[in-house]
Amino acid sequence: MDTTVLVVGAGPTGLTLACGLAQRGIGVRVIDAAAAPATSSRALSLQPRGAEVLARLDALRDLPERAIPARGTTLYAGDNRPLEIPIWAPGKKGQRPTMLTPQTFIEQELRERLAEHGVKVEWGHRLLSFEPNAASVTAAVESGGGQESVRADWLAGCDGGHSIVRKLTGVGFPGNPVLEKVLLADVRADWPMTRTGSVMVSRGHQEFVGMPLPGDIWRLFVRLDEDREDAEATAREVLRDLVCPLIGVPEDSVKSIVWTSIFRIQERLVDHYRFGRVFLAGDAAHLHSPTGGQGMNTGMGDAENLAWKLAQVISGRAADGLLDTYELERRPVAEGVLRFTTSGTRVLAANTRWTRALRTVAAPLLFVPLVRTALWRAASGLTVSYRGGPLGAGRVGRFAGKPGPGRSPIAGDRVPDIACVGEDGRRTTLHQGVMGGAWALLTSDKAAADRLLPVARELLGPDVVPVWPAAEGLTDAILVRPDAHVGWRGEPDEAALKGWLTEVVQAR
Secondary structure, three states: OOEEEEEEOOOHHHHHHHHHHOOOOOEEEEEEOOOOOEEEEEOOEEOOHHHHHHHHHHOOOOHHHHEEEOOEEEEEEEEEEEEOOOOOOOOOOOOOOOEEEEEEEEEHHHHHHHHHHHOEEEEEEEEEEEEEEEOOEEEEEEOOOEEEEEEEEEEEEEOOOOOOOHHHOOOOEEEEEEEEEEEEEEEOOOOOOOOOOEEEEEEEOOEEEEEEOOOOOEEEEEEEEOOOHHHHHHHHHHHHHHHHHHOOOHHHHHHEEEEEEEEEEEEOOOOOEEEOOOOOOOOHEOOOOOOOOHHHHHHHHHHHHHHHHHHHHHHOOOOHHHHHHEEEEEEEEHHHHHHHHHHHHHHHHOOOHHHHHHHHHHHHHHOHHHHOOOOOOEHHHHOOOOOOOOOOOOOOHHHHHOOOOOOOOOEEEEEOOEEOOOOOOOEEEEEHHHHOOOEEEOOOOOOHHHHHHHHHHHHHHOEEEEEEOOOOOOOOEEEEEEOEEEEEEEOHEEEEEEHHHHHHHHOO
């Protein structure tokens, strides 16, 4: 069977990519070696940026109602009164919370959205090999029905840390260990701890971190000081000897152990994301510590970035070189995530005299509002910017646009989800304008929009939506990419916009 894009891996990254392509009418197949969808929670933090990606796919649905909003961290130390460190508060302008929700919930919503586009995940289909050429990729796929040959125009490896696609490319995947042994356990328990965010419990050199999940479940993170193989037996021992004594509760407060895993925390990053017609995304391209809940969200960001660029090339409205900007924009994001998560893990979890002293010194800083806000923004994903990349301001020649001094966002920056008015006169938001893979043309002047819109639609296709900001003050015109980043910004000049679209998007 032939398809335009073959997606290998049906986790959040692969499903996000498939939805982003299918909503644009692009043929896609999604295969996964697993026999059925995963039932264990795995990742559990949906950051504000990840929620925006899902919303643009119309896959966020009721996740906010089902999730637990993370409002901060609570420190339990010895017999002292718990210290609550708020990070997010309802109604705080410009902030939405990190949502604590099992990865399985997110995958379910994405699968349902993908099915609405007429695409279903093909479970039990294992990629064996692939052969690329200048025009296509031919993949050998094994399933219960035997082996088949799949010809695709493009192939995307979204198949996790043990990616077969990455291994078949032969690309380097260098990295370093961060922590040697960590126990993860999802435990259904009745414990007297706040469920408004993460908790850190410590007494002396004994400590663990807990995260609440829907259904009276706690995710536990416990550093192990020796090699263990049996994850469930280790979890029972840790609960009996460490967790329950630290909390001061009996063993029978644990109703059940839902899931366990022992793993090494590593930081790894591939040398390249693109190999002709083959791409890597998500954990197939980068691995890092779960600290800060970045992994799933970074992979979804990879997928959204790749989806709109593939769509432009497949539709014939952009040159192949646009796809090179995928790696050039997303790899620096992964580098930043690795730095953030690795340093955070070593400070929070390493059991050395230096890190214990650093935690003692750093703890009071968490009560400083500016420090808390900076940490929240770093984890949220909302500060991601491509302004230094190949499509950013200063990198795209004379057609980059010339916003006035001090004006932002500029080319490459994320655009906040501001209140707008749509073409039909109804109230909307900017991000709703780019739902479904559309571009948004943001202007305050309807006459300017009437001049610019035909230019944008001529070169980008019909999916360019005009929107007007509800608040006054915008004098520039802004062309917003489908991933809610500024493509072009400048005076409402048709020649400048056409120059950017022709030189930067179509000819790149």
